[in-house]
Amino acid sequence: MQHLGRRRSVNGNKAIKGIVFSLVLGLGGGTFHAAAQGADAEVAYVESVRGRVVASDREAAPMPLDMLDIIGDRTRLDLPAKSELRICHHRMGKILKLQGPLRASVSASGVTTENGKTIDATSETCAAPVISTFQGGFVTRSAGLTTAKVPLRPNIKVVDRGASPIRKITLWDDMHRPLAASFARNMGRPVLEQDKSYLLVVERHDGDELKMILQASGANQAGPLIVVVR
Secondary structure, eight states, X not given: OHHHHHHTOSSSOEEOOSEEEEEEEOOSTTOOOOOSTTGGGEEEEEEEEESOOEEXXXXXXXXXXXXXXXXXXXXXXXXXXXXXXXXXXXXXXXXXXXXXXXXXXXXXXXXXXXXXXXXXXXSOBOOEEEEEEEOOOEEOTTOOOEEEEEOSSOOEEEEEOSSSOEEEEEEEOTTSOBOOOOOBTTEEOOOOOTTOEEEEEEEETTSOEEEEEXXXXXXXXXXXXXXXEO
16 A cells, blocks of 8 residues: 555655544444543534534534534534434443434533433444544655554545645545545545555645545444544
8 A cells, every 4th residue: 555655645745734533433332442632522423413403612613513523522512493413422432312402511421401411322332433643744655654444335524623624535446546436525435345445535725635544344343434634
């Protein structure tokens, strides 16, 4: 895969400015294997949403939630009537189901409604995140790339938290060919082949690139892959 990583480099060196990977991988039975700096700030992600559910915190303006969005500690949720939200809570390793009308707060310990009632988790287990942090530097030909083991039909989302917006997301196979994988709203579900490796490339408008290797296998019981770009 080294030659594949070289193919997409620009001018030999690419600056990467504060990129964070949040790899939400299935770890069997929802076991929590977090561990990296900043892991405590991200406590859940959206497994599915129906209707308009709005999240807000002290640092960001209220915004509607979408599938595979990451939920931070002490996020407030507003669910109008007939809406439904299913989240994977990292510490619990379980799915929590919320139905509107409801106002609630998400923390590292669970979900609490505005009247102080704790939302019980369902019996469904879910994947917890493994977080790797890259503070910057240069990608060179000899630089190692982050590798994620994914199933043959992975759910992938790229979350844009950087100053420069994402321009393009491409998935390349080991023959230097781009896959016909659609990433509408920065989400995609490509069809991969057994025991093959692929290169995920996220290009930003400022010319920076994020690259990571995906190793596909039917034996990988992985949940969604969430890549957060800062």
